[in-house]
Every structure is written in structure tokens, then in C-alpha cells.
Amino acid sequence: MTATVGTSPDVKVHKSHMRTLVGTGIGNAVEWYDWAIYATFSPFIASALFSQADPTSAVLSTLAIFAVGFVARPFGGFVFGWIGDRIGRKTSMTVAVALGAVGSLLIGIAPTFAAVGAFASVMLLIARLIQGLAHGGELPSSQTYLSEMAPKEHRGFWATLIYTSGTAGILAGTLLGAILTATLSKDDMSAWGWRIPFLIGGALGVYALFMRAKMKETEAFEAEAPNEKRLPIWPQIVKYRKQALQVIGLTVGLTVVYYIWGVVAPSYAATSLKMDRGEALWAGVVANVVFIAALPFWGKLSDRIGRKPVIIASAAGAALLHFPMTWLLKDSPWQLAVSMSVMLFFIAGSAAIVPAVYAELFPTHIRTIGVGVPYSICVAAFGGTAPYLQTWLGSIGQAQLFNVYAVILLLVGIAFAFSIPETKGKDLTV
Template sequence: MSTPVNPDGTTSENVDAPKTAGTQSRARTLFGIGSGNAMEWFDWNIYATFAPFFASQFFNSKDPVSDVLSTLAVFAVGFLARPFGGLLFGWIADKKGRKLSMSLTIGVAAVGSLVIGLSPTYTQIGVGASLILLVARLGQGLAHGGELPSAQTYIAETAPNAKRGLWSSLIYFSGTCGIIIGTLMGAVLATVLTEEQMTSFGWRIPFIIGGLFGLYALFMRRRMYETETFVEETTLDEKLESAGGHHESIWQTIKAHPKLLFQVIGMVAGATVIYYVWAVSAPQYAINVRGIDPEGALWAGVGANLIFLIVLPIWGIISDRIGRKPVMLIALLGLAVLYFPLNAMIGTSAFSLFIAISIALIFMGGFSSIGPAVFAEIFPTRIRAVGLGVPYSISVALFGGTAPYLQTFFADRGMSATFQWYAIALGVISAIVVLTLPETKGIDLAHESVGAHGRRKVRA
């Protein structure tokens, strides 16, 4: 932040100036963002992983399959809540601060996890158990919708301009760690506990652990400082108002940049389908459709995600050197070209599945690692969180959330190629949208100017 200038032309430090993220240690920044983000992805993963074990505890249809379907329907409700979370917490992040929004999202998610883990069962309180599960997942869906845009905005505004691509890879790096930990916890508990024990109490363990860790992440985030970019924006607004000027409201700025909202939807549509197919549902697809041994398929997924962790920061570094657009185009177009060969490579063995997923995730890393940086770089500071949160959540819900279902649906009817062409088409659309973006490598996120009548000029 620039040093204040006195009327006589001398400068003096303002002892009352708020501390910003630039003054805190790098470790506090990275751990505060990464721990909360990992917890939210962990929470989202364990719900699907442990649903077969706790479904009968919240529903009582006398039909185990029906109970699981009801539980997964509640999971889908969480997806539907995400856009509203992006709107609510994105507005808080842009109006009240990134730190406050991130603290609220992790707090809501942690409480939701504890509520599920400690909830009475259907046998104890009847339909009340089902309602508790529904309300908890709605809260978590709202929190998840707000976490990503708030955390992405914070890490992008905190990172050095020349290393923003590398720093932004923390979002998917920490999230993937959360998914891997959740998967491993499921494998360990299923090994050491009997099926009866898993159904009775074992399923509660990951929710309680996730909730407690989430509260710790909340404590860490409360100790963080606000980003310098947001503080500067707020300070300038206050100066404009005190001088009789005015600034654009959040909604005015959003209305002035509708193109950005559609660009986000277009960029995310293809990327999220490919990500969910290869990073999330590939093992289940291989088990159900290709007949691969479940244990081998799950370990293949874990191993490929470890490869994903390695390539994420590498792609971030490359983007800081050659630019965002080349890296994203390599990722999206490379996956479009390789989609059919990779699908054929899956075969019927766990090893071939591991190779196919790994290759897909190596390319996918090019988009995932720098997506947070690109989204932050194309939006003005005033709408950097809410402008991303709503269209991003809508695109993920419409395309990513439905991808595993559509893939299995078409495969079951002998129409696997139909879904593959669908994924390829969306990937190409995302690549075309990337071509419409300016190159934003190394830009200063706080670089905005004041125009006539005191109104802020924002960069499109």
C-alpha cells in the first residue's frame, strides 16, 4: 500500500493503517487457505463415499437401495445450493472482505459436518433425522458454493504478480489432498471395521473428524489478514464518498460486465465435465462398466491423483513464464484429441486404468492449476468473488454434477461414444472461450483508475 502524503509534500507512515495479508507469513497464508479448502473437498467426498453405510440411519423405506437413492438425492440438493452460496458469500467477500467470507464458509461447513456426524437416527427421532441431514447438506452446499470463489480471490490477490499461477495451484492441490484423504479413510475404516460396525457408528468418524478439523481451519483463518487489494479498494471508496464522489455498486459493476459471466460458464463447462469424469468418477465407472476389480480401481484412482498433485504446481510455473492462454489451450485441446484413445486405454485392468487416468489428469492439471488465477485476473476487484461464484457454481452444477450420471446412463445403453463426443464438444467450447480472453499473466490486480465524476474505471 502506498505511503500517505502530507499537505507539505512530506510522507509519513499511518500507524493506524490495517495490517494486510502481505504482512503475514507465507506459511500462514498457504496453510489458512489450503487447510480450509482441503476440509471442504474432504467433506464433499466422504458424503458420497459413506452414503451406503449411513443411508439407513436417516431414511426408513425398508429398501436399502431406496435409502441410498434418497441419500444421494440430498447430495444433489447440495449441488443446487451452490449457486446461492456463490451469490451470498461472494457478495460478502466483495462487500465485507475476503477473510470474513472464508471464515464463514469454513465455519458453516464444519458445523454441518459435525451435525451429520452427531445426528440422531431415524429410529430415534423419525423423519426428523432426514430433515437434519437435508438442512446440514443445504448449509454445506451454500458453504461450498462460497468457498471456492472466496479462497481463489484471496490467494490470487495475495500472490506475487509474477508467481500467481504457481500460487493458484494451491486450490486444486489442497482440494485433491482432501479427496485422497477421504478416500483413504474410507478404505481404512472398511478394512478394520465390520459392515455392521460401519453402519452402526463407523460412518460417523469421518464427519466428526472433518468437522473438528474444519473448526481448527476456522481458527487459522480468523488469524489471517485481509488482502491489500481489497483494503485499497475500500479505502478509495471511502475517500470518494467523503469527497462527494460516488463509486459503482457491486450490482452496477456486474451489469456492466455481463460478458465475463458467460465466459466463466463457457470456460468451466467443458473443464468440469472432464474433471469429474477422470478425477472423480473414473474408478466407479471402471468398476461398474468395465468390470475392473474394485480394490484395484480405487487404488488406481488414488495413484493417478497423486500424479495430479505433482503436475499442478509445474503447470502453474509454466503459465507464469509462457502465459495463461497457451497452457489452458494445451490442456483443453489435448484432452479433446486424446479422449477416445484414453477411454479405450482403460481396458479391463487396474494398471491400464491408472495409466489412462494419469495421462488425463496431467493435461487436466493445465486448466485446474491456473483457473483460480485466470478467474481473478479477468474480474474487477469489486466483483472478483461474486462475479465468479454464481456462474461458476451454475456451470459446475449443470455440467460437472451431471457428468457421472450421463456417462453411466449412455454406457448402460451401449452408447458410450455419445457421451464422449458430448465431453469433447464441451471441451472445444471451453477452448474457444479461452481464445476470447486477454492474456493476463503477471498483471497487477489492484491496478484500477478513477474516471470522470469520481466513478471507478474497471478493467474488463
Template structure:
């Protein structure tokens, strides 16, 4: 019924896509600008006497924010499965906006000492809770609203809109570093993107309040089995979610989010050039996402995901060597990586949702997904910097390749779910 209802009401379909996409984009914007602007504000929240320690501390807080994501997935997942997808999505985008405003308006370490570090940590924990709830709630919503035969294409909206948020954050960084001097960026320029994200979050909040609930949730059959018993019964699927996610999340955060920052701090790439390279590579990423989603609707989920994980594992060492110290080479390497990563990113939300029944779909996906992202994605920028400084970049590259191979093996254990109706 959901498919025919949306087909008959183009306005409802547009509201679904726009409300989900705008909110998801702002959530990713709020989350991603932290990594983009870390080199500029690290010494504002930690002791400026040791710049390298300050950047490591800032990236450690980035990782700590990820630790809140499994808790957020649990809280928002239960809310989405009991009270509705729309309510969980609305609260998640509000939490992300509050965290962003707190960082943008925070006093500095020079003004209040360790209090500034505590504000930063608290804000990232709030954003971690919100982001942990956003992805499973939104991807469940869009998958349940999508026509079964086009769910792969519709699911590509998640990373499409999310990457638009990342591009917006990187673009703001590129513009600010172009028009402001380095002292101005370090002093106050870094605050602009955080305050902007918080204000725009209010707009997304209103949009999501006006969205309709999914037909699958409204008509879900009553099941006498307790929710936690149902989750335990689907533990194999939960482990498969973790295995599928580890390679995607580390490669995504290393190449889509942190590559410009790492190129600046470890490869000596010009900051402005590196940020523009990252922005353009992400444009390539969003351009191919719908293509991969549509292909998966034609040939199946498993072939597309195997192309992604296997291809990236084979290409990652040559791509890492391609970067050098040039923004142009950074762009070329990032673009190739992003095309391969996009194959998994486009359809992962659909694959996750096709693995679980309606009454535990959000929490069943959200908790294992958040655990994988927190454990592997959250530590990626820190490990990339620390391992690169201590042992050399090849060790971290090998770590990513190994996780991609793990994901490829897990994909072979999945049933093909293309076109499956969601019960």
C-alpha cells in the same frame, strides 16, 4: 504494495498459504467424502429395499447440494467484496464443518424414516452454501496476495490443497474398507470421515481468523457505480467464466471424484482397489499442478488451458476404454486424465480473478462459476450412473468431450492476462 509486503514478511506469506490451503483442503474433504462413501451409506438414509434407487437418491442429493452453490457464491461473494475476503473464508469453512458433523451424527432411515433423508438434504444444502462461497473467496484472496509474475503458481494452491482434501477422504475410505468388513462399513464405518472432517474444521476456523486481509481489498478505490450495475457491465466476462468452467468441472468430477465410485458400481472393480487407485491418481494430479502453474507464468494462460481442454477431449474415449475391471488400469486411465485436467485447474483461479475489478471480483467470479459447477458438475455423478445404466458409458463420455470443446472455444475469446496487475 501487496507483492513487496509479502516478499518482506515470510511469516505473513506462510500464514497466507497455510491458512488458505488448510481451510480449502478441509472444505474439499467435507464435500468429496460424500461421493466416496455414497455406496456405503445410501441405504442408511433411504429405503434399503431397493439398493439401486437408494444410490440414485443419494446422488440426487449430491446434485441438490450443488444447487445451493450459486446462492452461497452470491451471499459469500457480497460479504467478501463488502466486508473482506478473510471473513467470508472463515464463515465458509465453518459451514462446511457443521454440515459434515450433521451427516456423521445423523440417525438412519431405519430409525426415523424420511427424517434421515431430510437431515441429509439439509446438511448438503448447508455445505453447498459454504462451498459455493469458499472457492471464489479463497481464490480471490490467494490471487490478490500473490506476486503478479507468479500468480499462476500461487493459484495452483487452490486445487493442490483441495485435492489433498480429496486424497485424505479417499485415503480414509481405503483404510476403512481395508480394516473393516463390509457390514461394519455399511453400519457405522462410513460415519468416521464425516465426524473427523467436522472436528478438523474448527482448527481451520481458528487459522483463518488469524490471517490478514489483502492489500488490494484494503486500498480499493471507491466507485460510485452500484455493485449490481458493475456486475451487469461485466456480463461478458461472467459468460466466459461459465464457458471456461463447464468442461473442467464435469471432467474433474467424473475423473477425480466419482471415477472410483463409478468403477465400483458399474464396472465391478474391487472397492478397496478402486479407492487406492483414485488416491494414487490424485497424487499424480497434485504433483503436476505447480508445474502447469509455473509454465503458465512463462508462456501465458491461454496456451496451457487449450492444451488441457483440447487434449482431454481427444483422449477421453481411449481413457474410458482403458478402465476395464482392473484397479491398475483404472489408476493408469485416471492418471493420464488428471495430468491434462491439471493444466486448467492450476491456473483457472488466477484467470478468473484477472478478468474482474477488485470491488466485484469475488461475486463476479463466484456466481457464474457456481452456476456452471451446479448445473454441470453437480449432475455429473448422477448422469454418469444413470446414463451408463440406461444407454451405455460412451454417451456420457461424449457429453464430457462436447463440453471440453466448448471450453476450448471460449478460451480462444479471452485476452491474455499473464502478469496483469489487479486493480
């Protein structure tokens, strides 16, 4: 069985190419799994690795380290972007997933605060910095790789693999959280149960490492002239600063509303709205299934009508429905499932195709780092601080300010969508 792939109609997909795409998806899923389980199990991490003299401070410290992990992402975007554009997409993706596995294993074996004091918190910080560095390079590398492998007529649809595999990772972490919460006592969860997801994440990362070692490099990178691979990086980043700013503008709203509704909503419902934690996690599972189902719809639509209309419709729908869905969410699992599902359906529009859009904005020799650096800066500045900001504003009775902030960022994304060229069907070898 064969199908066209890449930028040339003469390139065929065989089983080896499918194995390559599976390797891309698994590595991406592991990255998202790692970040999701940290958000899901943050209350247990706070109780185990921080002083319990002030439980609220411990939770906020845990969320602050979640944000610190994002700070390392721009450095990862630069380092692994350089590797991807100079040595190869495959090498960048393989090293990134290996480093991510190390970070997950460190969290899984971290000693408790009761045993070693503040060193427990320091070890968590180091692990998150390692993960941030790795994950800052993973997403732009895998996005670039997948976009270059895809047939240009169906690149929007192929790009949905990024968020499909990533959401599968989140879903796996959410399901594991629901199962552990239902089967283990609260004492067991606090003592050792919370470590299980991180140890599993480390093992999955090792498996993804071996899968990626078998991958092939993209046609676009191999066809690039050697002198283009040796061009100085910083002048090229400056040259394509407009495209870098467009990546940031398209990402700000998406990253914040996605972390609100796709990642931290079940944990927020359990901690702030006092919803049963197990029921909140199951509601999150339902919503993420809806999200996965919506991704190919939007991806195929973008291949037919263009990228810009889909991005605008997605951000506008999310902006219009953010407040109604926030008002719907009170203390019932069905309310959480419905509000998350509605929001994730519209969020899926942008999430499905931005991997293709980002790649289509840059030429081959600067594509990975051109996407990686601005994307990582944006995710660090806005996505990484979103859970902390949401929790802090809620604790001082100003939760609505956070909602206003999210909607404003979505409107920024709409404005930037009008500024980009229509890139549907673009040849990525040019």
C-alpha cells in the same frame, strides 16, 4: 526469510503471511474433502439413510442429493461474494469454512432411516444444502484471496495452491476410505464406519476456522476506495456479464471431466465395473498424486508462456484422450490408475491456473462475486449433475452418450479460451 507478494514489489512475505496461506489451503482442503467423502461413501449413505426396498433407487436418491448440494452453490457464491467484496475476503472465507463444518457434522450424526424413517433423508438434504451454501462461497473467496496475495509474475504458480490443497483433501478422504474398507467389516462400515470421515471433516473445519481467524486481509482489498466497496452489486454484475460468461465457458468442461476422473472414478469403478472397492480407492490415490505433481509444472509454464496456451493445451489433451482412457478402463485397478493419471495430468493444466485467470478477468470491487456467482452456477448445473447423469445413462446402457457430452463441453472450453484476453502478469490493483 522473505519473498515478494501481492501487487507491489515492496510487500514482503513473513511467517505471518505463510500462516495465512496455510489457513487458505487448509480451509480449501476441508471443502474438497467433504465433497469427496460424500461421493466415496455414497453407497453406505444410501443404505443407512434411505429405504432399502429399492437399493438402486436409494443410490440414485443419494446422488440426487449430491446434486442438490450444488444447487445451493450459486446462492453461496452471491452471499459470500458480497461479503468478500464489501466486508473482506478474510471474513467471507472464515464464515464459509465454519458453515461447511456444521454441514459435515450433521451428516456424521444423522439418524438412520430404520430409526426415524424419511426424516433421515431430510436431514441429509439439509446438511448438503448448508454445505453447498458454504462451499459456493469458499472457493471464489479463497481463489480471490490467493490471487491478490501472489506476486503478479508468479501468480500462475501460486494459484496451484487451490487445486493442490483441494486434491490433498480428496486424497485424505480417499485414503481414509481405503483404510476403513480394509480394516472394518462390511457390516461395521454400513452401521457406523461411514460416519467417521464426516465427523473428522467437521473437526478439521473447526481447526480451519481458528486458522483463518488469524489471517490478514489482502493489500488489494484494503487499498480499494471506500466508495467502490459501496457500489450496487447487480449493476456491476450486469456490467461485467461478458467476463461472467467467460468464467462459465472456461469451467464447463473442466468441472465435468474433473468430477469424472478426479472424484467419482474410483466409486464408479467399484459400483458399475465391479472392481474391488479397496483396490479402486488405492488406484485413485496414485492418480491424485500424479495430479498434484503436475499442477506446479503447468502453473510455472503459464507464467512463462501465458494463460491461454496452457488452457487450450489442457482441454485439447483431455478431449483427445477421454475416449481412449475410457476404453482402457475395464475391471483392473492398474487400468483405473493409468487412465485416471493420464487424464488428470491434462486436466491439471486448466485446474492449476483458472483461479488466477478468473481473478484477472475482474476489477477488485467485483472480483469475488464476479467469479463466485457464474462459477457456482456452472458447477451446480454441470458438475453437480455429472455423477447422477453418468450413473443413470450407464444404467440404461447409454454410457457413451455421457462421454460424448464431456468431450463437447471440453471443446466449448477451448472456444472460450480464445475469447479471453491474455492476463499473465496483470496488476490486480487496477
